[in-house]
Amino acid sequence: MLKIDALEFGYRSNRKILDDIKFDVSNGECVAILGNNGAGKSTMLKCLNKIISPQKGSVVVNEVDILKLNRLDIAKNTAYVAQKSEGSRITVYDAILLGRKPYIKLAPKKEDYDIVEKIIESLSLEKFSLRYIDELSGGELQKVMIARALAQEPKVLLLDEPTSCLDLKNQLEVLKLIQDITKEKEIAVVIVIHDLNLALRYCDRFLFLKDNEIFCYGGMDVMTSENIGAVYQVPVTVQSYQNQKVVIPLT
Numbered sequence: 001m002l003k004i005d006a007l008e009f010g011y012r013s014n015r016k017i018l019d020d021i022k023f024d025v026s027n028g029e030c031v032a033i034l035g036n037n038g039a040g041k042s043t044m045l046k047c048l049n050k051i052i053s054p055q056k057g058s059v060v061v062n063e064v065d066i067l068k069l070n071r072l073d074i075a076k077n078t079a080y081v082a083q084k085s086e087g088s089r090i091t092v093y094d095a096i097l098l099g100r101k102p103y104i105k106l107a108p109k110k111e112d113y114d115i116v117e118k119i120i121e122s123l124s125l126e127k128f129s130l131r132y133i134d135e136l137s138g139g140e141l142q143k144v145m146i147a148r149a150l151a152q153e154p155k156v157l158l159l160d161e162p163t164s165c166l167d168l169k170n171q172l173e174v175l176k177l178i179q180d181i182t183k184e185k186e187i188a189v190v191i192v193i194h195d196l197n198l199a200l201r202y203c204d205r206f207l208f209l210k211d212n213e214i215f216c217y218g219g220m221d222v223m224t225s226e227n228i229g230a231v232y233q234v235p236v237t238v239q240s241y242q243n244q245k246v247v248i249p250l251t
């Protein structure tokens, strides 16, 4: 469904941040983008949505190179939640309804309101729906931004550290919801995430970025102490606890 090929990007012409990035994400699959600070994870996510334009390569969603589309058509394919979001003077309800913008012609239809209300309920945002988003806590705002992206009903969902401001209960609930939607709607999800144990629990495939390139990409088989140690320069052990792989640092 999502096919990235030969992607190359540098903020300045003399320094490549991403070199020959090539990977596929299937329907119903969630991929974790892993790697240390400054590895280029956020940059890569922005290239997949043409927020920044790669110097080379293609990002194909259902046979169409989205790098050749305009912003409105990209928004019908791909939703993106940034690492940091700014609050503004609109209500939570309206902020989520904005996710429907690519589909709204003159005014929202009943279907748009129904989608927004269902998402508000599934993220337990009912009691916030009439609050202004510039009055929310960091975690509440993060959930609203995820809700807006889900309201967009994308084929590809790009999330940059979606749980960085969330408490443990919300981290688990939000990632479980994303996992369920990934399978139910058969969308392709790409998540930049620092917590390896959350990635192991909720993602299907794992892509490590290191030194501007893909260090390795695959299923559980790439989540080894050797790969994690080489990428993060920290000795770890990978153990199994109640049929769930967990990463434990050895320092």
Ligand SMILES: Nc1ncnc2c1ncn2[C@@H]1O[C@H](COP(=O)(O)OP(=O)(O)OP(=O)(O)O)[C@@H](O)[C@H]1O
Pocket: 011, 017, 035, 036, 037, 038, 039, 040, 041, 042, 043, 044
């Ligand atoms: N707008 C920009 N202009 C110039 N350089 C940038 C810009 N944004 C990021 N960079 C540089 O590009 C490199 C990759 O940054 P990026 O934010 O993609 O890393 P990351 O892997 O997401 O890091 P983190 O885990 O810390 O969020 C870094 O060296 C960063 O300093």
